[in-house]
Amino acid sequence: MPRALRDLPDEDLMLAYAAGDAAAFDLLYTRHEAALYRFVRRLLGAPLAAQADEVFQDVWLRIVAARASFKPQGAAWRTWAFTIAHNACMDRLRVAGREVSVDGEDDGDEPLDWLMAKTGRVAPSSEDQAFWRAAGAQLLHCLEALPAAQRAAFLLHHEDGASVEDLAQRLALPFETAKSRLRYALKKLRGCMGRYLEALEPVQ
Known part of the structure; x- marks a missing residue:
């Protein structure tokens, strides 16, 4: 792949792809595959985890189909792509009616890494590992318990x-509604995480 192409921002890569450069699309996919897939998995939740691969593919098909309409002077490419992913997930959730499906594979250490990153922690010592793994598992459980709209906002x-x-702009919501969804999601997550968050509070 030409070095000049690798140095382009996402927005220019999308324009290059729209003009027929398949390598530009490959680079976009490589850059954002993991983050978009994680987002899809989280938003669909465990009951629809078995459908995550299909929805993830649908997200990229929608991106491909909309390549000519992307305007770099609007939202950043990542924002645009995550909005497409959100819409694809919400479409599937509405169709499925939150039907129970087979759970997908465990995400391994990813919830642990995510939680630690959000709390500004470094890799835990061996004696702390069990706590952080349990906290990561609890975080996933808490996310599952959120209503889909609040989970999407979070x-x-x-x-x-x-x-x-x-959030208000991307979800076509009044500002106060978007603010309320995020506030309620955070309040529920804090309550659900309970003792794990208390354990992270600095000792006075």
Whole structure:
């Protein structure tokens, strides 16, 4: 792959792909595959985990289909792509009616890494490992318990860095509604994480 292509920002890669450069698309996919797949898995939740691969593929098909309509002067490519992923997931959740399906594979250490990153922690010592693994598992359980709309607001905020203003615009919601969804999601997660968050509080 030409070095010049690798140095391009996402927005320019999308424009190059829209103009017929398949290598530009390959680079976009490589850059964002993991983050978009994690987002899809989290938003669908365990009951629909078996459908995550299919929805993830649908997300990229939608990106391909919309390549000519992407405008770099609008949202950043990542914001645009995560909004497409959100819409694909919500479409599937509406169709499925939160039907129970076979659980997908365990995410291994990823919830642990994610939680530690959000709390500014470094790799735990061996004696702390069990605590952090349990906290990561509890975080996934807490996310599962959120209503889909609140889970989407939380994930867009924490996975993609969307502000409340961004959430309102991307989800076509009034500002106060977007703010409330995120606030309720955070309140429920804090309550659900309970003793794990208390254990992380600095000793006075």
